[in-house]
Amino acid sequence: MPFALFILANILILVTTKTLRRNLIFIILFFTLVFGSLIGTNKNFFNHYNAFFHYSLNILDVYKKRIIGEKREPNFLGTLVADPEGKKIPHHVMEFDTFYETWKMNPLIGGGIKSFRLLCPKRPVDPKLERTTCNTHPHNYYLEIFSEIGIVGFVIVFFIFLKIIYDFYFKFNNNVYKTLSSPFFYIFFIEAFPIKSSGSFFTTGNSLIIFLSMSFVVALVNKK
Secondary structure, eight states: OHHHHHHHHHHHHHHHOHHHHTTHHHHHHHHHHHHHHHHHHOHHHHHHHHHHHHHHHHHHHHHHHHHHTOOOEEOOSTTOEEOTTOOBOOHHHHHHHHHHHHHTTSTTTOSOTTOHHHHGGGSOOOTTSOSTTOOSSOSSHHHHHHHHHHHHHHHHHHHHHHHHHHIIIIIOOOHHHHHHHHHHHHHHHHHTOSSSOOOOTTTSHHHHHHHHHHHHHHHHHTOO
């Protein structure tokens, strides 16, 4: 996932930077060749991303079956749940499931910062399934925000994120400071990317990266 986000960040930089945009095709070809050569020559690199690819497909398969209403049956070998084909549900899906049941306990304002670890074991679940899938946080910033400060808190945080992105792209006319703040903005954007697993938004060092990069961008955007 970090390598995929690294590629996404480079694409954003290429698309939004005029001086690099003219060489976009050549740079994309270069990255493609480098990635292809690593996949073809480095066995560990290939195994890692092959496992990541299939794990991601398994997660998508689980949610596809849920959307179309296909039922799953309990697998009593531990806390995992199996689909009708006998495949085990990925751990990330189970952590996301614990978020949903925990969030429903206090949907509007949440249970409070750092409350997930306390409320998750108390969530209403099927008694046939064990509760040991609870963690200290649901491993996604936005799910944690939902469960701990609710819809109200999520709207506030989401508005702040959108405001930073809007100001950077549409209100930032000073090219000198915009260039200076660009690295911090892209770090913030990738770290706050919603479709990825993450540490805790309120307690881990990962969130420090978000708040520091946000502060640099906000300060430079408002610099006269």
